[in-house]
Amino acid sequence: MNSFGIRFRFTTFGESHGKALGCVVDGVPAGLELDEAFIQSELDRRKPGKTKFETARKEDDAVEILSGVFEGKTTGTPIAMVIFNKNQKSKDYSNIKDVFRPGHADFTYFHKYGIRDYRGGGRSSARETAARVAAGAVAKLMLKELGVEFFSGISEIDGIEAENFDYEYAKKSEIFALDSQMEAAQKEAVLRAKNAHDSVGGVVRVLIKNAPVGLGEPMYYKLDAVLADAMMGINAVKAVEIGDGCLSSKSRGSQNNDQIRSNGFTSNHAGGILGGIGNGEDIVLNVYFKPTPSIFQKQHTITTSGEEVDFELKGRHDPCVAIRGSVVAESMAALVIADMVLLNMGRTIEGVKNYYKG
Numbered sequence: 161m162n163s164f165g166i167r168f169r170f171t172t173f174g175e176s177h178g179k180a181l182g183c184v185v186d187g188v189p190a191g192l193e194l195d196e197a198f199i200q201s202e203l204d205r206r207k208p209g210k211t212k213f214e215t216a217r218k219e220d221d222a223v224e225i226l227s228g229v230f231e232g233k234t235t236g237t238p239i240a241m242v243i244f245n246k247n248q249k250s251k252d253y254s255n256i257k258d259v260f261r262p263g264h265a266d267f268t269y270f271h272k273y274g275i276r277d278y279r280g281g282g283r284s285s286a287r288e289t290a291a292r293v294a295a296g297a298v299a300k301l302m303l304k305e306l307g308v309e310f311f312s313g314i315s316e317i318d319g320i321e322a323e324n325f326d327y328e329y330a331k332k333s334e335i336f337a338l339d340s341q342m343e344a345a346q347k348e349a350v351l352r353a354k355n356a357h358d359s360v361g362g363v364v365r366v367l368i369k370n371a372p373v374g375l376g377e378p379m380y381y382k383l384d385a386v387l388a389d390a391m392m393g394i395n396a397v398k399a400v401e402i403g404d405g406c407l408s409s410k411s412r413g414s415q416n417n418d419q420i421r422s423n424g425f426t427s428n429h430a431g432g433i434l435g436g437i438g439n440g441e442d443i444v445l446n447v448y449f450k451p452t453p454s455i456f457q458k459q460h461t462i463t464t465s466g467e468e469v470d471f472e473l474k475g476r477h478d479p480c481v482a483i484r485g486s487v488v489a490e491s492m493a494a495l496v497i498a499d500m501v502l503l504n505m506g507r508t509i510e511g512v513k514n515y516y517k518g
């Protein structure tokens with residue numbers, strides 16, 4: 161189960177401290193100009209070690225495209241991309257070789273597979289999300305042809321909430337902050353936690369603009385359900401909201417309904433999705449990340465043989481995973497929309513006739 165999507169489908173491989181990680185993207189239409197510099201720039205947004213608000217592990221995350229492209233254009237065959245790991249320090253993890261980190265996947269992976277890949281958590285490490293970002297960049301390139309755009313940023317850190325959502329500002333911010341007024345306090349919260357050998361949680365907001373009306377299958381592949389699946393599948397994500405989300409359970413129908421006029425909806429409480437189908441409005445998601453599990457304080461746990469121990473972790477970790485999680489959430493959103501766009505093409509006989517008979 162390392163694949164996601166039906167028509168636009170990607171599979172990832174690799175571990176945190178293995179030789180490399182990467183992905184195979186299948187279903188990309190032929191003839192798409194594959195802008196390698198764009199794919200790399202997306203990886204650069206996610207790569208670790210850029211600022212003091214992130215893990216000190218430095219990785220170039222330089223992507224190599226192995227297949228599926230000829231003379232700069234996609235060939236309709238699988239696109240394989242690889243990123244070699246450069247800055248692994250497995251010895252950072254030697255003191256947790258036989259213990260399970262509270263809050264991480266060590267305990268569950270060991271009980272499922274009987275193997276303790278202590279080097280950075282192996283496949284459970286969010287290093288795998290670099291491959292999702294590479295695949296997401298291909299999805300974005302395809303969707304750019306239709307005018308669909310993706311944005312994201314940090315709306316909340318440690319309970320400090322954005323009041324404005326400026327996606328252009330977020331692109332320049334060291335922590336991808338959406339609200340310049342809240343940025344300093346949010347940064348301070350990250351550094352305070354880091355200095356206390358602790359971590360903080362945060363919320364990422366994703367915005368999808370110009371997605372065509374009609375995306376999403378009405379029963380078992382609903383647009384909101386698949387977006388939620390994609391977001392919940394990101395490491396450390398614990399909740400997802402579409403549009404007003406949880407707030408809508410507290411409001412009245414008269415407040416929550418988006419009124420319709422000939423030129424569109426007058427509000428967007430629904431977050432761009434009705435009945436599992438995109439309504440053409442902005443699609444808005446709030447993605448909730450828990451605090452990084454790997455902290456540098458004394459904690460109680462057990463060893464692989466069941467012995468109770470106290471331990472203190474060493475190594476390099478993000479003090480707030482939501483920051484780098486922002487581009488990952490945006491990429492997963494692009495992968496879902498790309499799949500939905502291709503799936504939607506056969507929805508009416510007119511559409512099928514147009515394609516075959518012109």
Ligand SMILES: Cc1cc2nc3c(=O)[nH]c(=O)nc-3n(C[C@H](O)[C@H](O)[C@H](O)COP(=O)(O)O)c2cc1C
Nearest residue numbers: 264265284285286395396453454477478481484485
């Ligand atoms: C971009 C990103 C970076 C992350 N970096 C770390 C990290 O440095 N240390 C850590 O313990 N967890 C990190 N995580 C979170 C863990 O991978 C995650 O909590 C763990 O796999 C357990 O899964 P769960 O929290 O979804 O239950 C990161 C998550 C993301 C999205």
